[in-house]
Amino acid sequence: MAKMGLLITPEICIGCRSCQVACKAWNQLPGDRTVNLGSCENPPDLTPHLYNKIHYVEVPSEKTEGRWLFVNQRCMHCGDAGCMKICPAPGALYRTKEGAVGIDKEKCIGCKLCAVACPFNIPRYDEQGKIAKCHLCYDRIANNLTPACAKTCPTGAIKFGDRDALIGDAQKAGYQKLYGQEDLDGLGALYAFKDPPKIYGMEEKPAIPETVVFWNKVLKPLSYIGLGGVVAASLLHYVAFGPKKEKEEEGRKDG
């Protein structure tokens, strides 16, 4: 099966937030009580009940008007997924056949390590402590339907399809290189940026945090090497030096 993906084009996003609502509708997520913190960006961050949202960026300029950008934020479905690397519970985070990073709440143990490993700070945890994030509407895509956000987007700012074809479309539209085209073994969510990623609020060079690398490359080996080493050393010691047997007579002598 060809790898599927999302193409997100902020230049044609109008910030209507149908994607936010369609996702909630499909996943039957509740609405939360919020307050207006001085912007229409509510809730201000992804939550266990909000798998994708629009980030509003006012780019000031010296001319009369600046720019107002609308950037969809969500799980990037990384090719090299830090969350999958670090997850201790097999099957809680898994790769679907379309290439998405799916979640299985039943298998999740709620250790929250995925939040540490994610370069984009995506995983959130629900009332049971289980992971909550965009799963690319795994049930819809398995049945040849489009994810809810892409389906509802009126301008096509979120497009779902064959990843290579989406890259081709974007290049035809004049975008030389897409954000996520190669990073992290290719992100499932590609962004067509006109300006540097920083302006849109995205990391220039997203990478799995060093600690996860440390984890996988140092800590894990250390544990089993350590355990094995210590057991082996003990056996070796027994063979080389033997037990310390105390003899009774000596004890009585000292009285």
Added chain:
Amino acid sequence: MTNHWVDLRNADVVMVMGGNPASNHPVSMKWIMKARERGGKLIVVDPRLTQTAAKADIYAPMRSGSDLAFIGGMIKYIIDNNLIFRQYVVNYTNAPFLVNPDFKMPGQLDGLFSGYDEKTRKYDKKTWTFQMDETGVPKKDSTLKDPNCVYQLLKKQYARYTLDKVASITGTPKEKLLEVYEATGATGKPNKTLTVCYAMGWTQHTVGVQNIRAFSIVQLLLGNIGMAGGGVNALRGESNVQGSTDYGLLFHILPGYLPTPIATVPDLKAYTEKFTPKTKEPKSVNWWGNRPKYITSYLKAIYGDKATKDNDFGYAWLPKLDDGMNASWLMIFYQMSLGKFDGFFAWGQNPACSTANAGKVRESLGKLKWLVNVNLFDNETASFWHGPGMNPKEIQTEVFMLPCASSVEKEGSISNSGRLAQWRYKAIEPVGQSLPDAEIMNELYFRVKTLYQKEGGKFPEPIRNLTWDYGEKDKTGKIKHLDIHRVAMEINGYYLDDVYDKTAAPPKLIGKRGDLATNFVSLQADGSTSCGCWIYSGSYTQKDGKVINMMARRGKEDPTGLGLFQNWAWAWPVNRRILYNRASVDPSGNPWDPKRAVIKWNPTKENPQTGKPGVWEGDVPDGPAPPLADEKGGKLPFIMRSDGVGAIFGPGLADGPFPEHYEPLECPIEANPMSKQRINPVINPLLAGKFTSCDVRYPFVATTYRVTEHWQTGVMTRHAPWLLEMQPQMFVELSKELAADKGIKNGEKVTVSSSRGSLWAIAVVTERFKPFKVMNTTIHQVGLPWHFGWQYPVDGSGGDSANLLTPFIGDPNTSIPESKAFMVNIEKARG
């Protein structure tokens, strides 16, 4: 709209002014973005950088209430730079008509037109007329040079709107004005079109109608009316408000835009005399000349067999307005405040939040004896009596709640901005005891009718004689459940008798007795046809014996490639998708723009109706008559106007035949830079109650607007958790500069007040509002949404309605309140 939603994608320039489609009609942005994909340009003119402006190629900031100056400058630019589509203007508009030489304009009368009476604040329009020739048709100068011709008068009027003056009034930088004028002016070419999208930003002013008129003049000068990707397009603010005006829910019209009868017009003959326009122009279709057919058919629809020739078809039973009576929305509450109403049905509405000067409205509701709230939810209107500042002990109003069904819980049609009536199906059963509105009306009708039968009463005939055949009846004759399809058929109309086309020899049968009417062309004035709303005739009809609900069709064919989708649902009139499309062709019937041909005359193909050669292809033509150049039968394109041409000079309005800039009732500058008349001379400030202008206590210009996440007063959307989560509280947007001046931080609570009321709001300090330089002063503007109300969330955390601040004054033609430009103060909230 003259055009329709999908048509936006055909435009070379999309002009958005007084509207914000990205926020309020997001699906329409699909079409606007497609226009851009095809190389089109999006221009947005707005006081702030909106979601639509964020996608614009050109964004021009403009102070609220200065639209006419902006557009006036555009007209001057188009004329000065010779950008008019000359052939179109000369042949299809009244630009060549010669005007009465006694007619004087604001340049000569310091802001007034001739005929003004200061005492009554009204115009005597006897000078606003054309010079007529011997045949009774206006004199014309096709060279457009005569100093009394409309075109020269137009030029003189807008010569005063120089770039400097306009920039100084609007606060828009001169370079921006030129950028906009250049881009729009370029569409005067025959193969370039401009579409204009507007909404409440234009209509909700004391010069609202003139705002729209002004841009209609631009569109006529550029030859964009009737073209694909052209037209004057209102973005209607509710999914079915088009339907509400089509079916005559406003006080001054009956269904199908027929005028409501007035007291001094005592019978049907007088009615048709007074309201049927006549013309001596042989090439004018003057379609309103068919008025008698429609009023009679309407009477036959509502009074059925009881309406006969002998009783004037029941004309006496129609409610009538007193002469000159204004029973518009604002006037209702004005009268209510004087205690003139016993009862009030707040039917699917929330006036305590939606009406200007909402505080006064809430007080007025307390003067009622009873109030009925027909709604999905309790709201600020139904609960007005225990709202903030109310003392329930002093209020005697009895309030009833009739729960009604939502649009997904019932079947019926919805008419969108593009005049497209789409049939909707019932998805689920209504909740609890709630009923569809039609069922509630059915219940009320039979109870009132029974009371009249039992108790008698004054003038029962208008109620008792109504045909009300819309479903299966029980033993007492009451309809058990309303069948909305029967209502739709009543609206379409029936042949009550065999109807013949008497012009043919021998007379041709065009309608069989008992059949559904084909369309309004076959309606008669002699009582042999019925039709509930003539413009919808043809929407639920009969073909070859089969009944077809045209509005339920879902055909996706688009042979013209222009997105007309003629087999998808049904548009009025007679499924015509682009109005005035006869103006999209030259007098010989060839499209001005062959690449976007809306209609095209095929002179050799046989017309299936007449059997003669010559037929129109494409959209339903605006009348089947041959092109204008045809000696015998050629007709002018603007068929709804008595003279058949587009009105650049428009004498039908209360405030002038040409738009003239006046400041809003509450304005930030001492004097109107254009003339001595500071405000619209025809509005009556005495009825407005409290208002302030150039008052240091209220120094900032305010406007109101909507957000994507909420709808109208928010009664439905505040109850939707997904939506309330995104926009939880009342807010006010202000510039960084104003916030700095007032020491206001982003996200903190502020108090916004006008001379009528005050409320709290969360401050949203933004780059997207910038101070305006108007008449050498810095003017700050703020903006507020009007979606919130104290009643829900019940802890009041959402805030209250912006209409507590808005002024109680309306446009002199429509009475729509001036909610888009008024003066406020903003301070950090205390405590």
Added chain:
Amino acid sequence: MDDMIRKANGFEILNHWALALSCILLSITGFAFLFQMKEVGSFFGGFPSMRLIHNWGGVVFSVSLLLSMFNWLKESITFDADDMGWIKVAGGYLSRKVKVPPMGKLNTGQKFFYLAILFAGIAISASGFVIWLLPANKQWVLVSHLIHNISFIVIILAIPVHMYLGTIANPGTLRIMISGTVPYWWAKKKHPKWVQDVETRKAGLKST
């Protein structure tokens, strides 16, 4: 029959086994998490229920660890010259013949072991509770998991050594944690200073 002396009371013994068994359970389940061992997971009824077992096992571990302080903390922080001497000969474990200086209730190695387990145990418990109970916060989660894992490494190194030294490497030691008594002569050999202490206290009691 040998004369016996009581080295550990019932409370000490029960607490030790609570600590030891919970530690083993936590190590096994912890290892299964670290290396995504599916068979271990299914043995415990799936990873989510294994996590519950790990969490509550951790409660038992934490409580018994705290209680253990009453038993061994005082002794483990008391050091003298003999402890220095013990270190110098590596506790006698690197030769068949070397003798160690006289030891108290706990020998130097046992003291160090206890302190290691105590600190690593407190670290692993505290970090475990943070992971379990604190709402997700990237910084806290990261630090807690790191501490949890590093302490785990300390424990996983120390425990096998402890098990070796407490059983086959030093015959006669295991019974301390079963019956709680050891032969008097054995105690005099292994923990002479402690035996002396006990005798002095017994004599002191008799004289009063």
